Amino acid sequence: MPVHDRIEAYRDDLTAIRHDLHQYPELGFEEHRTSALVADKLAEWGIEVHRGIGKTGVVGVLAGKHEGAGRIGLRADMDALPMEERTNLAYASRNPGRFHGCGHDGHTTMLLGAARYLAETRDFAGTAIFIFQPGEEGCGGARAMIADGLFDRFPCDEVYALHNAPNETPHRIGIKPGPAMAGADFFDIRITGCGSHAAMPDKSRDPIVVMGALVQALQSVVSRNVRALDQAVLSVTQAHAGSAYNVIPEDATVSGTLRYLDAEVGTLLRDRVRQICDGTALSFGVEIDCDIRNVFDVLVNTESLVDAYADAAGDIVGPDAVYRKTKAVMGSEDFADMLNIVPGVYCTIGHAGEVPVHNPAFILDDDILPVGASLLARITERRLRPDDSA
Structure with a gap:
């Protein structure tokens, strides 16, 4: 050679x-x-x-x-x-x-x-x-x-x-x-609900239930909001909540990454994630803080x-x-x-x-x-x- x-x-x-x-x-x-x-x-x-x-x-x-x-x-x-x-x-x-x-x-x-x-x-x-x-x-x-x-x-x-x-x-x-x-963003989503005894879920606003609904909704972003000919990825890679078998926790966090090959697609992904977080918070009566930060450009x-x-x-x-x-x-x-x-x-x-x-x-x-x-x-x-x- x-x-x-x-x-x-x-x-x-x-x-x-x-x-x-x-x-x-x-x-x-x-x-x-x-x-x-x-x-x-x-x-x-x-x-x-x-x-x-x-x-x-x-x-x-x-x-x-x-x-x-x-x-x-x-x-x-x-x-x-x-x-x-x-x-x-x-x-x-x-x-x-x-x-x-x-x-x-x-x-x-x-x-x-x-x-x-x-x-x-x-x-x-x-x-x-x-x-x-x-x-x-x-x-x-x-x-x-x-x-x-x-x-x-x-x-x-x-x-x-x-x-x-x-x-x-x-x-x-x-x-x-x-x-x-691809360009890439990382996101951290913090859900703040109301904790309670696990035997009395009616006293809670369970952040784990909210987390499940949120993750499922996020998976619709690429399939239903991004143009089929554009490439994009939304991956939830971390989910954290709870510390005991008999405690509904006060909060939960979801983290992951967005990937895209076009800056406009990146903007679309960020906007939709924030909108879903706002809507989910309103739907479940909890607080959701969404932090999205660009880490890599295309x-x-x-x-x-x-x-x-x-x-x-x-x-x-x-x-x-x-x-x-x-x-x-x-x-x-x-x-x-x-x-x-x-x-x-x-x-x-x-x-x-x-x-x-x-x-x-x-x-x-x-x-x-x-x-x-x-x-x-x-x-x-x-x-x-x-x-x-x-």
Whole structure:
């Protein structure tokens, strides 16, 4: 496979870095050890380092050896998931309740590999910006970095990212032009009724009964309010109430997520959820507080740059292993927030293994580390190509 020879030469180093990160996973905005390792590696390779961007984010800045004003951003996420690992790997998580079950340890390693290669060669005209982002898993890490002046302090003309894909053909790179991943909101609905002895339900306004009716009503939103040709998801994922067998509780909570590929559909979903909450409260004579907050915007790949990323990918895995996806996915990714400000593209890289991400048995295939590193390096070289080599 035509990964960069120099990157292939330190394949073992990349694997060692990934295994180290995997053993010490950290949640969003708690990536202190991870960001320190990243910063130390960048500094070791002679890259200008900026720490504490968006709390625990790290940015590296590297000038090429050729003159040029172009600035390309490369981004990787660093956080882990709040779940137990069930892989039995020799390098399994040593932090209870923390697991790199989405492969962010691999993404971080790939960007470090690209940074090392570009620092050693510097065969580009302009500046490479290495963005190591905290808190991607619903914590708003991209927004935190942006609010902390990410693109004001480190302007980028374009920005690129990638994600591992265990359910796709190994080393096959997929790109979806335009809307590629769903926007997402999280919601928490608190029902306040009136508690009583379970043997005297007439003295109560039972929040559990209200919760059942509310959940059922919410399931009608997508099927009866969203246009059939639009994609949307409403999932109730948590329901909490009660503490004893003989007590009707005072309150109950329902939580979940909304997903959509169009901002207007997102507005429709939010409006209908609030209307259902208001109507249910009136119907049952209880109070219902509905908190809906946007967590991810729709990820929209810049169509004019898709060919550029695909061509770079073709240099690494061959043109036949690069394809245009025709369907968006309802999963979400906060790289979308960066793409709202700077044009760019997000892709997936297939790898061995059939266990999906966010599963306690998920295992990242280390064989894609040089592939991802080479892709990030190659798009930088292509987009910051010196005039005399165009």
